[in-house]
Amino acid sequence: MDEDLQNLARDVDRKCRLTGQFTLRSGITASEYFDKYLFETDPDLLRRIADRMVPLVPEDTEILGGLEMGGIPIVTMLSQATGIPAVFIRKEPKQYGMNKLAEGIDVGGKAVTLVEDVITTGGAVRNAALALRALGADVSVVLCAIDRSSSQGIALADTDVSIRSVFTKEFLDSTLAG
Structure with missing residues:
Protein backbone atom coordinates (compact mmCIF):
# COMPACT_ATOMS: atom_id res chain seq x y z
CA MET A 1 0.00 0.00 0.00
CA ASP A 2 1.20 3.55 -0.81
CA GLU A 3 2.75 4.92 2.40
CA ASP A 4 2.54 8.57 1.27
CA LEU A 5 -1.18 8.15 0.59
CA GLN A 6 -1.69 6.57 4.01
CA ASN A 7 0.19 9.44 5.64
CA LEU A 8 -1.93 11.96 3.75
CA ALA A 9 -5.11 10.18 4.90
CA ARG A 10 -3.94 10.28 8.51
CA ASP A 11 -2.98 13.97 8.24
CA VAL A 12 -6.35 14.91 6.72
CA ASP A 13 -8.18 12.93 9.39
CA ARG A 14 -6.10 14.43 12.20
CA LYS A 15 -6.75 17.95 10.92
CA CYS A 16 -10.45 17.58 10.03
CA ARG A 17 -12.12 15.11 12.41
CA LEU A 18 -13.71 17.10 15.25
CA THR A 19 -15.52 15.89 18.34
CA GLY A 20 -18.30 17.67 20.22
CA GLN A 21 -21.99 18.26 19.51
CA PHE A 22 -22.80 18.98 15.86
CA THR A 23 -26.07 19.36 14.00
CA LEU A 24 -25.74 17.78 10.57
CA ARG A 25 -27.49 18.96 7.38
CA SER A 26 -30.07 16.20 7.97
CA GLY A 27 -30.91 17.68 11.38
CA ILE A 28 -29.37 14.73 13.21
CA THR A 29 -27.04 15.54 16.11
CA ALA A 30 -23.62 13.87 15.98
CA SER A 31 -20.67 13.72 18.35
CA GLU A 32 -18.17 13.65 15.50
CA TYR A 33 -17.84 15.93 12.49
CA PHE A 34 -15.48 16.00 9.50
CA ASP A 35 -14.70 19.64 8.59
CA LYS A 36 -13.43 19.41 5.01
CA TYR A 37 -12.66 23.12 4.92
CA LEU A 38 -9.83 22.53 7.37
CA PHE A 39 -7.88 20.58 4.73
CA GLU A 40 -8.89 22.99 1.98
CA THR A 41 -7.54 25.99 3.87
CA ASP A 42 -4.29 24.29 4.88
CA PRO A 43 -1.79 25.03 2.07
CA ASP A 44 0.27 21.87 2.64
CA LEU A 45 -2.69 19.48 2.74
CA LEU A 46 -4.39 21.20 -0.19
CA ARG A 47 -1.22 20.94 -2.30
CA ARG A 48 -0.74 17.28 -1.39
CA ILE A 49 -4.33 16.45 -2.32
CA ALA A 50 -4.07 18.38 -5.61
CA ASP A 51 -0.80 16.59 -6.40
CA ARG A 52 -2.63 13.27 -5.92
CA MET A 53 -5.33 14.43 -8.36
CA VAL A 54 -2.93 15.34 -11.18
CA PRO A 55 -2.59 11.76 -12.50
CA LEU A 56 -6.38 11.32 -12.25
CA VAL A 57 -7.10 14.12 -14.76
CA PRO A 58 -8.31 12.63 -18.07
CA GLU A 59 -5.95 13.32 -20.98
CA ASP A 60 -8.64 15.03 -23.05
CA THR A 61 -9.51 17.60 -20.34
CA GLU A 62 -9.65 21.13 -21.73
CA ILE A 63 -11.14 22.83 -18.67
CA LEU A 64 -11.26 21.96 -14.98
CA GLY A 65 -14.55 22.95 -13.33
CA GLY A 66 -14.54 23.53 -9.58
CA LEU A 67 -17.90 23.23 -7.84
CA GLU A 68 -19.00 25.98 -5.48
CA MET A 69 -17.74 26.16 -2.77
CA GLY A 70 -15.55 23.24 -1.76
CA GLY A 71 -14.22 22.49 -5.25
CA ILE A 72 -12.92 26.03 -5.81
CA PRO A 73 -9.70 25.85 -3.75
CA VAL A 107 -17.26 25.82 -21.62
CA GLY A 108 -19.27 25.28 -24.81
CA GLY A 109 -17.81 22.50 -26.96
CA LYS A 110 -15.07 21.75 -24.39
CA ALA A 111 -14.22 18.64 -22.37
CA VAL A 112 -14.76 19.73 -18.77
CA THR A 113 -13.58 17.63 -15.83
CA LEU A 114 -15.41 18.53 -12.64
CA VAL A 115 -13.57 18.91 -9.34
CA ALA A 134 -26.95 22.25 -21.37
CA LEU A 135 -24.25 24.88 -22.09
CA GLY A 136 -22.63 22.53 -24.62
CA ALA A 137 -19.84 21.12 -22.44
CA ASP A 138 -18.74 17.48 -22.56
CA VAL A 139 -18.73 16.29 -18.93
CA SER A 140 -17.93 12.66 -18.15
CA VAL A 141 -15.56 12.66 -15.15
CA VAL A 142 -15.49 14.21 -11.69
CA LEU A 143 -12.38 14.23 -9.52
CA CYS A 144 -12.84 14.41 -5.78
CA ALA A 145 -10.69 14.34 -2.70
CA ILE A 146 -13.00 11.97 -0.85
CA ASP A 147 -15.70 9.71 -2.28
CA ARG A 148 -17.80 8.70 0.67
CA SER A 149 -20.80 7.54 -1.34
CA SER A 150 -22.10 4.17 -0.23
CA SER A 151 -21.23 2.45 -3.50
CA GLN A 152 -18.45 4.21 -5.39
CA GLY A 153 -19.47 5.08 -8.92
CA ILE A 154 -23.16 4.32 -8.39
CA ALA A 155 -24.02 7.83 -7.15
CA LEU A 156 -23.65 9.29 -10.64
CA ALA A 157 -24.44 6.26 -12.82
CA ASP A 158 -27.63 7.85 -14.11
CA THR A 159 -25.64 10.81 -15.50
CA ASP A 160 -22.83 8.76 -17.04
CA VAL A 161 -20.24 10.65 -14.98
CA SER A 162 -17.47 8.53 -13.49
CA ILE A 163 -15.81 9.34 -10.18
CA ARG A 164 -12.04 9.38 -9.76
CA SER A 165 -11.10 9.95 -6.13
CA VAL A 166 -7.98 10.39 -4.07
CA PHE A 167 -9.68 8.60 -1.16
CA THR A 168 -12.74 6.41 -0.76
CA LYS A 169 -14.57 6.02 2.54
CA GLU A 170 -13.45 2.38 2.68
CA PHE A 171 -9.79 3.33 2.20
CA LEU A 172 -9.96 5.96 4.91
CA ASP A 173 -11.74 3.60 7.29
CA SER A 174 -9.21 0.81 6.74
CA THR A 175 -6.19 3.13 6.89
CA LEU A 176 -7.31 4.90 10.03
CA ALA A 177 -8.33 1.67 11.76
CA GLY A 178 -4.93 0.12 11.19
Missing part, protein backbone atom coordinates in the same frame (compact mmCIF):
# COMPACT_ATOMS: atom_id res chain seq x y z
CA ILE A 74 -8.87 22.39 -5.10
CA VAL A 75 -9.51 23.31 -8.76
CA THR A 76 -7.38 26.44 -8.39
CA MET A 77 -4.44 24.40 -7.09
CA LEU A 78 -5.01 21.65 -9.67
CA SER A 79 -5.16 24.18 -12.51
CA GLN A 80 -1.87 25.65 -11.38
CA ALA A 81 -0.28 22.19 -11.16
CA THR A 82 -1.50 21.02 -14.59
CA GLY A 83 -1.65 24.24 -16.60
CA ILE A 84 -5.27 23.44 -17.53
CA PRO A 85 -7.60 26.46 -17.26
CA ALA A 86 -10.24 26.43 -14.54
CA VAL A 87 -13.79 27.68 -14.27
CA PHE A 88 -15.82 28.07 -11.11
CA ILE A 89 -19.24 26.40 -11.21
CA ARG A 90 -22.03 28.07 -9.25
CA LYS A 91 -24.95 26.13 -7.75
CA GLU A 92 -27.17 28.34 -9.87
CA PRO A 93 -26.45 31.27 -12.20
CA LYS A 94 -26.10 34.58 -10.43
CA GLN A 95 -28.99 36.93 -11.05
CA TYR A 96 -26.93 39.99 -11.97
CA GLY A 97 -23.99 40.93 -14.18
CA MET A 98 -23.39 38.23 -16.77
CA ASN A 99 -25.84 35.75 -15.17
CA LYS A 100 -23.27 32.96 -15.47
CA LEU A 101 -23.32 29.44 -14.10
CA ALA A 102 -19.65 28.84 -15.01
CA GLU A 103 -17.37 31.75 -14.15
CA GLY A 104 -14.33 32.02 -16.39
CA ILE A 105 -13.84 30.92 -19.98
CA ASP A 106 -16.66 29.56 -22.15
CA GLU A 116 -15.28 18.48 -5.96
CA ASP A 117 -14.02 18.09 -2.41
CA VAL A 118 -16.32 15.38 -1.02
CA ILE A 119 -19.01 13.33 -2.78
CA THR A 120 -21.67 11.70 -0.64
CA THR A 121 -24.86 11.50 -2.70
CA GLY A 122 -23.52 13.09 -5.90
CA GLY A 123 -26.37 15.61 -6.06
CA ALA A 124 -24.23 18.72 -6.57
CA VAL A 125 -22.09 16.97 -9.19
CA ARG A 126 -25.17 15.66 -11.00
CA ASN A 127 -26.70 19.15 -11.12
CA ALA A 128 -23.46 20.73 -12.33
CA ALA A 129 -22.89 18.09 -15.01
CA LEU A 130 -26.39 18.47 -16.40
CA ALA A 131 -26.22 22.28 -16.33
CA LEU A 132 -22.82 22.32 -18.07
CA ARG A 133 -24.04 19.87 -20.70
Whole structure:
Protein backbone atom coordinates (compact mmCIF):
# COMPACT_ATOMS: atom_id res chain seq x y z
CA MET A 1 0.00 0.00 0.00
CA ASP A 2 1.20 3.55 -0.81
CA GLU A 3 2.75 4.92 2.40
CA ASP A 4 2.54 8.57 1.27
CA LEU A 5 -1.18 8.15 0.59
CA GLN A 6 -1.69 6.57 4.01
CA ASN A 7 0.19 9.44 5.64
CA LEU A 8 -1.93 11.96 3.75
CA ALA A 9 -5.11 10.18 4.90
CA ARG A 10 -3.94 10.28 8.51
CA ASP A 11 -2.98 13.97 8.24
CA VAL A 12 -6.35 14.91 6.72
CA ASP A 13 -8.18 12.93 9.39
CA ARG A 14 -6.10 14.43 12.20
CA LYS A 15 -6.75 17.95 10.92
CA CYS A 16 -10.45 17.58 10.03
CA ARG A 17 -12.12 15.11 12.41
CA LEU A 18 -13.71 17.10 15.25
CA THR A 19 -15.52 15.89 18.34
CA GLY A 20 -18.30 17.67 20.22
CA GLN A 21 -21.99 18.26 19.51
CA PHE A 22 -22.80 18.98 15.86
CA THR A 23 -26.07 19.36 14.00
CA LEU A 24 -25.74 17.78 10.57
CA ARG A 25 -27.49 18.96 7.38
CA SER A 26 -30.07 16.20 7.97
CA GLY A 27 -30.91 17.68 11.38
CA ILE A 28 -29.37 14.73 13.21
CA THR A 29 -27.04 15.54 16.11
CA ALA A 30 -23.62 13.87 15.98
CA SER A 31 -20.67 13.72 18.35
CA GLU A 32 -18.17 13.65 15.50
CA TYR A 33 -17.84 15.93 12.49
CA PHE A 34 -15.48 16.00 9.50
CA ASP A 35 -14.70 19.64 8.59
CA LYS A 36 -13.43 19.41 5.01
CA TYR A 37 -12.66 23.12 4.92
CA LEU A 38 -9.83 22.53 7.37
CA PHE A 39 -7.88 20.58 4.73
CA GLU A 40 -8.89 22.99 1.98
CA THR A 41 -7.54 25.99 3.87
CA ASP A 42 -4.29 24.29 4.88
CA PRO A 43 -1.79 25.03 2.07
CA ASP A 44 0.27 21.87 2.64
CA LEU A 45 -2.69 19.48 2.74
CA LEU A 46 -4.39 21.20 -0.19
CA ARG A 47 -1.22 20.94 -2.30
CA ARG A 48 -0.74 17.28 -1.39
CA ILE A 49 -4.33 16.45 -2.32
CA ALA A 50 -4.07 18.38 -5.61
CA ASP A 51 -0.80 16.59 -6.40
CA ARG A 52 -2.63 13.27 -5.92
CA MET A 53 -5.33 14.43 -8.36
CA VAL A 54 -2.93 15.34 -11.18
CA PRO A 55 -2.59 11.76 -12.50
CA LEU A 56 -6.38 11.32 -12.25
CA VAL A 57 -7.10 14.12 -14.76
CA PRO A 58 -8.31 12.63 -18.07
CA GLU A 59 -5.95 13.32 -20.98
CA ASP A 60 -8.64 15.03 -23.05
CA THR A 61 -9.51 17.60 -20.34
CA GLU A 62 -9.65 21.13 -21.73
CA ILE A 63 -11.14 22.83 -18.67
CA LEU A 64 -11.26 21.96 -14.98
CA GLY A 65 -14.55 22.95 -13.33
CA GLY A 66 -14.54 23.53 -9.58
CA LEU A 67 -17.90 23.23 -7.84
CA GLU A 68 -19.00 25.98 -5.48
CA MET A 69 -17.74 26.16 -2.77
CA GLY A 70 -15.55 23.24 -1.76
CA GLY A 71 -14.22 22.49 -5.25
CA ILE A 72 -12.92 26.03 -5.81
CA PRO A 73 -9.70 25.85 -3.75
CA ILE A 74 -8.87 22.39 -5.10
CA VAL A 75 -9.51 23.31 -8.76
CA THR A 76 -7.38 26.44 -8.39
CA MET A 77 -4.44 24.40 -7.09
CA LEU A 78 -5.01 21.65 -9.67
CA SER A 79 -5.16 24.18 -12.51
CA GLN A 80 -1.87 25.65 -11.38
CA ALA A 81 -0.28 22.19 -11.16
CA THR A 82 -1.50 21.02 -14.59
CA GLY A 83 -1.65 24.24 -16.60
CA ILE A 84 -5.27 23.44 -17.53
CA PRO A 85 -7.60 26.46 -17.26
CA ALA A 86 -10.24 26.43 -14.54
CA VAL A 87 -13.79 27.68 -14.27
CA PHE A 88 -15.82 28.07 -11.11
CA ILE A 89 -19.24 26.40 -11.21
CA ARG A 90 -22.03 28.07 -9.25
CA LYS A 91 -24.95 26.13 -7.75
CA GLU A 92 -27.17 28.34 -9.87
CA PRO A 93 -26.45 31.27 -12.20
CA LYS A 94 -26.10 34.58 -10.43
CA GLN A 95 -28.99 36.93 -11.05
CA TYR A 96 -26.93 39.99 -11.97
CA GLY A 97 -23.99 40.93 -14.18
CA MET A 98 -23.39 38.23 -16.77
CA ASN A 99 -25.84 35.75 -15.17
CA LYS A 100 -23.27 32.96 -15.47
CA LEU A 101 -23.32 29.44 -14.10
CA ALA A 102 -19.65 28.84 -15.01
CA GLU A 103 -17.37 31.75 -14.15
CA GLY A 104 -14.33 32.02 -16.39
CA ILE A 105 -13.84 30.92 -19.98
CA ASP A 106 -16.66 29.56 -22.15
CA VAL A 107 -17.26 25.82 -21.62
CA GLY A 108 -19.27 25.28 -24.81
CA GLY A 109 -17.81 22.50 -26.96
CA LYS A 110 -15.07 21.75 -24.39
CA ALA A 111 -14.22 18.64 -22.37
CA VAL A 112 -14.76 19.73 -18.77
CA THR A 113 -13.58 17.63 -15.83
CA LEU A 114 -15.41 18.53 -12.64
CA VAL A 115 -13.57 18.91 -9.34
CA GLU A 116 -15.28 18.48 -5.96
CA ASP A 117 -14.02 18.09 -2.41
CA VAL A 118 -16.32 15.38 -1.02
CA ILE A 119 -19.01 13.33 -2.78
CA THR A 120 -21.67 11.70 -0.64
CA THR A 121 -24.86 11.50 -2.70
CA GLY A 122 -23.52 13.09 -5.90
CA GLY A 123 -26.37 15.61 -6.06
CA ALA A 124 -24.23 18.72 -6.57
CA VAL A 125 -22.09 16.97 -9.19
CA ARG A 126 -25.17 15.66 -11.00
CA ASN A 127 -26.70 19.15 -11.12
CA ALA A 128 -23.46 20.73 -12.33
CA ALA A 129 -22.89 18.09 -15.01
CA LEU A 130 -26.39 18.47 -16.40
CA ALA A 131 -26.22 22.28 -16.33
CA LEU A 132 -22.82 22.32 -18.07
CA ARG A 133 -24.04 19.87 -20.70
CA ALA A 134 -26.95 22.25 -21.37
CA LEU A 135 -24.25 24.88 -22.09
CA GLY A 136 -22.63 22.53 -24.62
CA ALA A 137 -19.84 21.12 -22.44
CA ASP A 138 -18.74 17.48 -22.56
CA VAL A 139 -18.73 16.29 -18.93
CA SER A 140 -17.93 12.66 -18.15
CA VAL A 141 -15.56 12.66 -15.15
CA VAL A 142 -15.49 14.21 -11.69
CA LEU A 143 -12.38 14.23 -9.52
CA CYS A 144 -12.84 14.41 -5.78
CA ALA A 145 -10.69 14.34 -2.70
CA ILE A 146 -13.00 11.97 -0.85
CA ASP A 147 -15.70 9.71 -2.28
CA ARG A 148 -17.80 8.70 0.67
CA SER A 149 -20.80 7.54 -1.34
CA SER A 150 -22.10 4.17 -0.23
CA SER A 151 -21.23 2.45 -3.50
CA GLN A 152 -18.45 4.21 -5.39
CA GLY A 153 -19.47 5.08 -8.92
CA ILE A 154 -23.16 4.32 -8.39
CA ALA A 155 -24.02 7.83 -7.15
CA LEU A 156 -23.65 9.29 -10.64
CA ALA A 157 -24.44 6.26 -12.82
CA ASP A 158 -27.63 7.85 -14.11
CA THR A 159 -25.64 10.81 -15.50
CA ASP A 160 -22.83 8.76 -17.04
CA VAL A 161 -20.24 10.65 -14.98
CA SER A 162 -17.47 8.53 -13.49
CA ILE A 163 -15.81 9.34 -10.18
CA ARG A 164 -12.04 9.38 -9.76
CA SER A 165 -11.10 9.95 -6.13
CA VAL A 166 -7.98 10.39 -4.07
CA PHE A 167 -9.68 8.60 -1.16
CA THR A 168 -12.74 6.41 -0.76
CA LYS A 169 -14.57 6.02 2.54
CA GLU A 170 -13.45 2.38 2.68
CA PHE A 171 -9.79 3.33 2.20
CA LEU A 172 -9.96 5.96 4.91
CA ASP A 173 -11.74 3.60 7.29
CA SER A 174 -9.21 0.81 6.74
CA THR A 175 -6.19 3.13 6.89
CA LEU A 176 -7.31 4.90 10.03
CA ALA A 177 -8.33 1.67 11.76
CA GLY A 178 -4.93 0.12 11.19
